Amino acid sequence: MIDIDILEANINKKKIDNCYILAGIDEMLIKEQINNLINTSISEVARDLNIIKIDGMKLSSDVFMDACETLPFISEKKVVLVYRANFLKDSLDNENKKRFETCESYIKSTPDHCILIFYYIFQDKREKLSERVKKLDKSCTVVKVDKLKGEKLYKKVSMLFLHREKEIGKVELKYFCDNVENNMEIIANEVDKLINYTEGRNISRKDIDDMLPYKSEEDIFDLVDFISQKRPEKAIELMNELIFKGENIMVVLSMIERQFKLLFNIKLGMSQNKTKEIFSRELRLPPFICERLMGQSRKFTLKQLKNCIELCSNTERVLKSSSLDKKTEMELMIIKTVI
Structure with missing residues (x-):
């Protein structure tokens, strides 16, 4: 198993x-x-003719084998890219087990003319490489793509500003990187917003504060995820961390309720065969965020989500109309969500 740095070094040496x-x-x-x-x-001239992309969620044996075995056209190599290759994860239904079995033999003996690339996205930051993938490490190159940190992140984000012909000071760059969610798609969107907001002038720290989204949203996602796993103690621990950092209890409650409402709407939409692209347009959220919400919504039933929304509303009324300890009431609410 290798990381991004080793992969980039190998690519620069043309060791593919x-x-x-x-x-x-x-x-x-x-x-x-x-x-x-x-x-x-693959050369630019031959690229369009020698790249085959397959959705791993819809992969069929015939299509995959045909893609791998067909010889490249005016090129020594062709690329078969399987995206959303969730059949490489550990927990599989029968359909995904068949998909894994179809691909396993080719993973172990990929034809010389073919570069076979699979990728899948972790649902959250706690997810690890599956045991299936670890076992395949001897047969292919497994790349664990970790988030960029420190100087690597600063350099990467600096290049985003440079490519858009906008200067940002070193102090402002570090402040931006330290406060934005560490996801390159979100960072690229926030860079564009910041550039448009500061057109014709230098970027200041106040500009960054004005434009960056509420950073605790990722913590709320994790908190709700703990509820889905029936681990209220972990959810309470995370809630207490947010309060310790200075977050207002009513704001935390509002964000938890918003998350459950999002999941409820996503769950309803999925029953109508809506895709992440449709959700992205309707909810005005990036597609990858919608995909994560879709994954999280699968961990609840509609009845559970409706119950959680009602619990949030009831707790809000109690907190606004009584002198009871707010933190205790929040902890009780979280416990009730998993009963």
């Missing part, structure tokens, strides 16, 4: 293997590395 599995929480970073692999392996 026949099969890759990439996994991590930041889809934009993963796609960037895949593009680097493709651009190094």
Whole structure:
């Protein structure tokens, strides 16, 4: 198993293997590395004719085998890219077990003319590489795509501003990186917003404060995830951390209720076969955020979500109309969500 740094070094040396599995929480970073692999392996002239993309959620044996076995056209190599390869995770239904079995033999003996690339996205920051992928590490190159941190993140974000022909001071750059959610798609969106907001002038710390979204949203996602796992003690621990950091209890409650309402609407939409692209347009959220919400909504029934929303509303009324200890009432609410 290797990381991004080793993969980039290998690509720069044009040391390209026949099969890759990439996994991590930041889809934009993963796609960037895949593009680097493709651009190094196939000339621009032949690229369109020698890249086959397959949705892993719909992968069929015939389509996959045909894609792998067909020879490249006016090129030594072709790329078969399987995105949303969730059949590489550990918990599988029968359909995904079949998909894994179909791909396993090719992962272990990829044809010389083919560069086979699989990738899937972690649902949250606690997810680890699956045991299936770890066992395949001897047969292909497994790349764990971790979030960028420290100087690597500062350099990457600095390049985003540079490519958009906007200067940002070192102090402001560090402050921006330290306060934005560490996800390259979100960062790219926030960079664009900040540039548009400060058109014709230098970026200040106040501009960054004005434009960045509420940073605790990721913690609320994790808190609700603990509820879905029936681990109220962890959810309470995270809530207490937010309060200790200075978050207002009523704001935390409001954000928890908003999350449950989002999940309820997502769950309803999925029953109507809505996709992440449709949710993205309707909710005005990035597609990858919608995909994460879809994943989290699967952990609840509609009845459970409705009950959680009612619990939040009832707790809000209690907190506003009584002198009871707010923190205790919040803890009781969280416990009730898993009963």
